[in-house]
Amino acid sequence: MSVQVRDTGNPFKSSVTTLIIAVTDEDDSDPVFQHDIYEITVMENATGSLNTSPAAILAYDQDFGINQTLAYSLQEASAIPTDLSDLLDYFSIDGQTGELSLVRGLDREVVHDVTLIIKAEQANNNVRSAEARVYIVVQDANDNRPEMSASQYQATVVENAPSGSPVLTVTASDKDEGGNAMFMYVLEPSAAFTIDGTTGQVTVSNSSILDRETNNEFTLQVYVVETNTTEKYRSPTSTVLITLLDENDNNPTFTAEIYHANVAQDAANGAVLTQVVATDPDSGSNGEIRYSIIFASDNGKDKFTISADGNITVSGRLDANTVDSYVLVIMAADRGTASRETTAVVIINVINVNSTNEGGTDTNAIIIAVVVCVVVVLAIITTAVVLLKRRRAANENPEENHSSNMELENVVSSS
Ligand SMILES: [Ca+2]
Numbered sequence: 001m002s003v004q005v006r007d008t009g010n011p012f013k014s015s016v017t018t019l020i021i022a023v024t025d026e027d028d029s030d031p032v033f034q035h036d037i038y039e040i041t042v043m044e045n046a047t048g049s050l051n052t053s054p055a056a057i058l059a060y061d062q063d064f065g066i067n068q069t070l071a072y073s074l075q076e077a078s079a080i081p082t083d084l085s086d087l088l089d090y091f092s093i094d095g096q097t098g099e100l101s102l103v104r105g106l107d108r109e110v111v112h113d114v115t116l117i118i119k120a121e122q123a124n125n126n127v128r129s130a131e132a133r134v135y136i137v138v139q140d141a142n143d144n145r146p147e148m149s150a151s152q153y154q155a156t157v158v159e160n161a162p163s164g165s166p167v168l169t170v171t172a173s174d175k176d177e178g179g180n181a182m183f184m185y186v187l188e189p190s191a192a193f194t195i196d197g198t199t200g201q202v203t204v205s206n207s208s209i210l211d212r213e214t215n216n217e218f219t220l221q222v223y224v225v226e227t228n229t230t231e232k233y234r235s236p237t238s239t240v241l242i243t244l245l246d247e248n249d250n251n252p253t254f255t256a257e258i259y260h261a262n263v264a265q266d267a268a269n270g271a272v273l274t275q276v277v278a279t280d281p282d283s284g285s286n287g288e289i290r291y292s293i294i295f296a297s298d299n300g301k302d303k304f305t306i307s308a309d310g311n312i313t314v315s316g317r318l319d320a321n322t323v324d325s326y327v328l329v330i331m332a333a334d335r336g337t338a339s340r341e342t343t344a345v346v347i348i349n350v351i352n353v354n355s356t357n358e359g360g361t362d363t364n365a366i367i368i369a370v371v372v373c374v375v376v377v378l379a380i381i382t383t384a385v386v387l388l389k390r391r392r393a394a395n396e397n398p399e400e401n402h403s404s405n406m407e408l409e410n411v412v413s414s415s
């Protein structure tokens, strides 16, 4: 600045000179960061130097001269969604340059947004300091395989269910994010069932294979595979066990179309004539069989009864002289809600035991008696003829009389 000096005379005399004042700085200001907030985007699992935005971390001292040296340090770290207790240890900052680094890789599935508070303080006076924030966004890497929600699934579906019928829905997940977490469902084998690759819903794809009587259980494999990644990671395979529920789709079947039986007319009530058997491959009540006599010839319905196990028994008086055979129509019906049935014929011959057998005995006796009589008569006639012939011969030749008489005696005694 200019300094003038003058005397008090009139007019005065003066002189001007330049005065230079040197101002010595006093440490009266804190340091300051160039930016209050720095931002960083870093890949999951990456380590090394971090590039901050909008510029490299830098603080400066607002004083000049002796107070310029600053030291950088990390103060605090917090994260979303998980606040790791050792989060600060993942980072380091160069005390002199302020360069920020990751010394351990971050797991995005654990922390994906980190906030750091950094500090710059004067090397000679740590009371003089400044703070700034660093926001770090962790970007996803495809470091997780998708996983099924269970290792085994079970479901039931009624046999013959039409194609498209829903059976069950399986689920899976991938801890990664975005395209790294996209996958599709795969079901193997896919002959009878199919899976919606997007929703995991399993439906019937071929109803004709769903015959419980042929195969009542299907064991399938299900897994998911990534669709948007280069790795195409696959989940472990889970099992899908599908059990078919029965539908009443089979008629009972008799072991024969026609059964034959004989019964003595004097058979007691309850006597078993024969057993008819029908089978039904359905399960439960759909395969339980009831037998009934739905028709009997000659009003014979009351004369016979069929039991729960198919035994046909006598339940009325039989008389072969009146009716010597009956035709029964037997029905086997299952107990399904929509009952199915089938029929068979039983032909029953009634045998007249008493009269037939006793009559036979009488006839035989008569026949034997007649035969004996005929034989005796024939023997007498033959003997007589022989005697007559020999007597005539003796009259013609008397020497042979003695022997002839002897023979005659023998013949008579033998007869
Ligand atoms: Ca993944």
Ligand SMILES: [Ca+2]
Binding pocket: 044, 108, 109, 140, 141, 142, 143, 144, 175, 176, 177
């Ligand atoms: Ca990941």
Ligand SMILES: [Ca+2]
Binding pocket: 248, 249, 250, 251, 252, 280, 281, 282, 286, 287, 334, 336, 340
């Ligand atoms: Ca049935």
Ligand SMILES: [Ca+2]
Binding pocket: 159, 212, 213, 246, 247, 248, 249, 250, 281, 282, 283, 286
């Ligand atoms: Ca069935």
